[in-house]
Amino acid sequence: MKKWGEVALGVVTSMGGFLEVGSIATSIQAGAAFGFQLAWALALGTISLALLMEMTGRLAAVSGRSYVDLLREHMGVRFFLIPLVAVLVPSFMVLVSEIGGVAIGLQMATGIGFQWWAIPIAFFGWLLLWRGTFKMVENGTAILGLTSVVFLVAALLLKPDWSAVGAGLIPSAPDHDKASYWYIAVSILGASISPYLFLFYSSGALEDGWSVEYLNVNRLTAGLGNLFGGGLALTVLLCSAMVFMPRSLEADAYEQISLVLASPLGRGGFSLFLITLCITCFGATVEITLAGAYLVAQGLGWPWSENMKPARDARFAATYTVLIVLAAVPIALGADPLRLTNISMVVSAASLPVTVIPLIVLMNDRRVMTSHSNGWFSNIALVLLALMSLVLFLAAMPLRWFGGA
Amino acid sequence: MLTALALFVLPVACARKDLKSEMGRVRSWTATTKLAAELRGVGSTNRAVTHQLLERARETHAQQERELARLATTDSQRVAARLLLDSLQRGIGRLQQVAP
Numbered sequence: 001m002k003k004w005g006e007v008a009l010g011v012v013t014s015m016g017g018f019l020e021v022g023s024i025a026t027s028i029q030a031g032a033a034f035g036f037q038l039a040w041a042l043a044l045g046t047i048s049l050a051l052l053m054e055m056t057g058r059l060a061a062v063s064g065r066s067y068v069d070l071l072r073e074h075m076g077v078r079f080f081l082i083p084l085v086a087v088l089v090p091s092f093m094v095l096v097s098e099i100g101g102v103a104i105g106l107q108m109a110t111g112i113g114f115q116w117w118a119i120p121i122a123f124f125g126w127l128l129l130w131r132g133t134f135k136m137v138e139n140g141t142a143i144l145g146l147t148s149v150v151f152l153v154a155a156l157l158l159k160p161d162w163s164a165v166g167a168g169l170i171p172s173a174p175d176h177d178k179a180s181y182w183y184i185a186v187s188i189l190g191a192s193i194s195p196y197l198f199l200f201y202s203s204g205a206l207e208d209g210w211s212v213e214y215l216n217v218n219r220l221t222a223g224l225g226n227l228f229g230g231g232l233a234l235t236v237l238l239c240s241a242m243v244f245m246p247r248s249l250e251a252d253a254y255e256q257i258s259l260v261l262a263s264p265l266g267r268g269g270f271s272l273f274l275i276t277l278c279i280t281c282f283g284a285t286v287e288i289t290l291a292g293a294y295l296v297a298q299g300l301g302w303p304w305s306e307n308m309k310p311a312r313d314a315r316f317a318a319t320y321t322v323l324i325v326l327a328a329v330p331i332a333l334g335a336d337p338l339r340l341t342n343i344s345m346v347v348s349a350a351s352l353p354v355t356v357i358p359l360i361v362l363m364n365d366r367r368v369m370t371s372h373s374n375g376w377f378s379n380i381a382l383v384l385l386a387l388m389s390l391v392l393f394l395a396a397m398p399l400r401w402f403g404g405a
Numbered sequence: 406m407l408t409a410l411a412l413f414v415l416p417v418a419c420a421r422k423d424l425k426s427e428m429g430r431v432r433s434w435t436a437t438t439k440l441a442a443e444l445r446g447v448g449s450t451n452r453a454v455t456h457q458l459l460e461r462a463r464e465t466h467a468q469q470e471r472e473l474a475r476l477a478t479t480d481s482q483r484v485a486a487r488l489l490l491d492s493l494q495r496g497i498g499r500l501q502q503v504a505p
Contacts, residue, residue, distance in 0.1 A: 111453035180426075247440060250433040255457045259440055262449040270450050 014225020022191030031240025045192025046230025100337025101281030141283030190349030438496030
């Protein structure tokens with residue numbers, strides 16, 4: 001019974017925590033420019049993330065160790081420096097974007113410039129990490145993030161053509177702005193499959209004390225949580241396709257994006273958009289900071305746990321402190337949050353191969369996985385994911401050149 | 406290593422600009438000012454966002470005036486660009502009326 005409660009909570013938190021600055025911005029841009037046509041990219045990103053989360057969660061539950069820890073042990077310290085840098089840099093950029101998302105939400109609510117909010121946001125994020133526990137971080141902001149269900153309500157009120165939505169789930173070539181189309185597709189995939197998401201999930205499994213008995217909990221949480229979360233991201237795309245596309249309104253500023261719910265839901269929708277943006281981005285800020293600290297601490301073999309007092313894992317606590325303070329600086333200096341978001345999603349997509357490819361080795365190592373190693377289905381899926389990550393790596397930057405705004 | 410880094414970073418630093426996409430940007434901001442004015446008129450948005458959108462629209466107008474002057478090479482392109490910029494200017498005027 002306790003485990004079913006955990007599944008329910010896991011699904012709710014995955015759903016509430018799915019939307020963040022990247023998924024909101026890229027879904028809105030996709031809907032505004034191409035209607036429902038890029039729904040497939042969201043579906044592909046969601047399925048890929050669910051698979052990666054299931055595997056890294058299983059790896060943690062079976063081995064009792066995190067993905068990063070095993071990566072360092074299997075590949076050696078020198079090789080480990082590559083994923084360390086390749087994950088830390090895009091994660092840091094996404095972290096800056098998330099702080100920017102909260103800051104711009106507060107600017108739109110109060111009229112006070114977003115730069116002024118960067119340091120207070122970083123302080124409250126740090127305070128939550130310093131004083132809080134893993135459960136508090138994982139569940140608190142994600143449950144509050146359920147305000148994002150407002151997109152579902154708006155999408156239903158807008159009455160989209162469901163057969164056209166269904167057609168959008170099948171990849172098709174665009175009839176205009178091809179480079180922009182593929183650029184947004186890569187951005188959506190980068191937002192959906194950010195490496196920090198599954199590294200955080202894997203560490204979270206250990207924080208929650210998962211063992212082999214939790215394999216079904218893991219499967220259901222990764223599957224259903226992402227299904228509902230991805231569904232919510234789809235409703236963001238639907239709202240944008242119904243409100244912005246008919247008006248030829250591209251979304252290249254957050255102030256424009258804020259109108260997406262005001263149109264179908266009035267003032268309440270507008271206010272809920274701001275609340276959702278602030279809560280989901282704040283939740284992601286805290287999670288990415290923690291994921292960065294997990295990555296460094298696990299990779300370098302330091303003691304780590306959000307459930308420990310900071311004095312007991314001082315280097316881990318110092319890492320998240322430094323990360324969140326540094327990430328506030330670009331926003332405090334006035335960097336454009338939406339431009340940063342777009343760039344960080346593409347860089348995030350480009351960084352995938354170094355985290356996905358080694359997973360093929362680890363998930364098939366019977367010394368680590370015992371009888372729970374990958375079956376043929378999981379291996380085929382993982383190889384396809386690795387190939388896709390290589391394509392994203394090669395395509396990301398040229399598409400930024402030809403298709404980026 | 407440095408070459409690879411440069412190849413990776415350069416496209417990020419300088420995304421390509423063309424006349425079609427820059428004209429699309431003006432069209433998009435004209436639509437934004439229209440929608441924002443409608444929504445503010447019925448109280449669906451707040452003052453802060455209306456002011457921020459107005460400011461952004463003005464910046465875009467000034468910026469696109471320069472960009473389009475640079476990118477438009479024929480008379481017909483220049484006329485089309487002027488019409489779009491005038492339309493955006495009217496949108497800014499409408500938004501200004503509801504953002505006291």
